Amino acid sequence: MGVASLFRVIEGASVTAPKGFRAGGLHCGLKKTSRNDLGAIVCEVPAVAAAVYTTNVFQAAPLKVTRESLAKGNTLRAVIVNSGNANACTGKQGEEDAYTMRAEAAHVLGVQVDEVAVASTGVIGELLKMDKVTAGIAALPASLAAGGSGSEQFSQAILTTDLVKKEVCVSLMIDDQEVKIAGSAKGSGMIHPNMATMLGFVTTDAKIHPDALQSLLRETTDVTFNMITVDGDTSTNDMLLVMASGLAENRELGPQHPDWESFAAALRHVCEILAQAIARDGEGATRLVEVEVTGAISDLSARTIAKTIVGSSLVKSAVFGADANWGRIIAAVGRAGEPVNPETVDIKLGTIPVLMGSRPIAFDEEEALAYLKGDTVVISVDLQNGKGSATAWGCDLTYDYVRINAAYRT
Template identity: 70%
Template sequence: MVQGTAPYTVVPDGSITTPQGFRAGGLHCGLKKTPRHDLGAVVCEVPANAAAVYTTNLVQAAPLKVTRDSLGDGRLRAVLVNSGNANACTGKRGEEDAFQMRASFAAAAGLAAGDVAVASTGVIGEPLRMDRVLDGIAKLPAALSADRAGADAFSQAILTTDLVEKTGCVKLEIDGRTVHVAGAAKGSGMIHPNMATMLGFVTTDAAIGSEALQRLLRTTTDRTFNMITVDGDTSTNDMLVAMASGLAGNRELTEDHPQWAQFAAAFRFICETLAKAIARDGEGATKLIEVRVSGAADEAAARAVAKTIVGSSLVKSAVFGADANWGRIIAAAGRAGVPIDPDAVDIRIGDIVTLERSRPIPFDEEAALAYLKGDTIVIAVNLNMGAGEAIAWGCDLTYDYVRINAAYRT
């Protein structure tokens, strides 16, 4: 809940290559059937302090093993990403392929293998067409650039069923130096945290140690990427990687730095921007749903209620149908697994009060219909029990979700 005057400024034409030191690019190597980009990389010209969070699914794809290995020293020079094939449930061969991707890109880009993280997204259980991947890797370093075109090509290369690219960039002053935080992400289906629930990449030129960056990444993820859901399914491949080049020249940021809170707010804004963009672009979605829970016993309870409501198939279907069905909202709150007082719930849909202390309030159905036909639906639930609050984001459940997922593999 970013409130008040933001300590950062949005850079409208910014991208993941706006922070100093980063180049990016993407190309089509042939993993996708259509000639869209399916291989990309972000490279830092200096060793970047880095951090990552991964899916909590116990079934984890091969590239996660590679990235964990590369991040052992808290530093990265590059992230290599392919789409079109998740390299998950591919056994020993999949692991060998992921390590070979790392080694090949490191060789092509003049880096050490341990400097390169690898991420994959796409179909589960099919071996990678390594001939195509290796051809693409050989050409990729020449496709990298520090301009917007490189960042755009990378953003396209990480997409699967996504309809739009998801990016963001802000800047702020720290120690009198201009610091940028930027990000790019993909994710549309199999979206349900715990963890990143997608692929996400955050770049910054701030000077920040890898341990502070890891702590910041984890707490921020809990309030952003882990608060979105599209379909309740948690992927085997989720990964969020942050890289800090340090080239802005500020004093190293830690929790003790007088401007830590400002940097953390900028970092959170980028993560929240990417997370909301993923929810809005959920498979088949026509609307972003934002559920704001207040008055919960504590923040954990607020999160549980917000995520249960935004994940309810019945609530999602009602929003698709522009139906102000608050009964489904309170029913979802009641099964969230945390204590609520069933007689004390307030519910607003947009500005329309539908329930006050659990008593239905007559409302203008026409006004509700008009609001629910918009593209962003805010549901506010006050449990009137305590001070806990949280926001979760999701999307409506539509015919197209079913169409997309009934035919994905074939």
């Protein structure tokens, strides 16, 4: 990527790396294990904030509360997150509980209630054990730390069936000031019984106009988090939240700023890394699948086709079996509902062409098998029908996916 040179990745750093942010997490008792299940990111100044939410009709209570906080002035001092319970389909009591979480967090942190966002992930349809949540919130301030330990505790606190935490941090220069953008995310699939949530939290010390941040976030989400699929099911709790402390002291970023594109590229990288990490850690997954579609009539069309391929159960099963089954790929292209010239499709698995001009190409099965057994499988589809392109990420469909999701809730 040409843009990569515009920023550098800081290994091992996460949401507490940008100036002004502390984070923490602890076990309050919502998870049956002793793993962290309550966390927070806190900013020492009001951070310009933007968020995107699940499109699911059944939005969970914390999303309503977070929307209200953001509507009040586009700034946040904190986000509080619990795992182990989604607080979704929980009615009036669920809403009251989400408001209580917000109020308690504001109280112990000494900020206004509408400066606090709330997120939840876990079981649908069960009420939060509020005694545990309230006690946990009271203990949260003591767990907050500015360095790696703070972000580590936070990143652990938001996990459900995830096997690994997902963090990233990049740095770039804007107006001769170092600006950092960092993120932490969770998302794996569902289990026991309904943990489907994709949560993402991005911090930056960039100074940025709130409208510019919101529109950039939406644009970036469309090509990153919205391009992953583990099982095609959209949660009731998905949320991606960005907080910008402004402490890097650059001139306020917006589309007119000369470094706007650099900032956008850096934010996109942060979101892309987190999105890929979620796909790679999909329930039961053994490998990351990346689908690159080029030559579509538009980017939007390319996105639809890429997501159809990466979401196909048959393609996903074939990747699990390391089977160079291009027939399933072209069948997915053909059912995506997008304009395609049936005579001009090229397909490559990694660098191995398997289809040219919609006709099979003889290829070395052993070479293909070796490639498909790798950690990451890249499927490239060139439609030769326009200039639209897109990339989508997913994972293979495995016995473990079925095992995890067929498990009784009890």
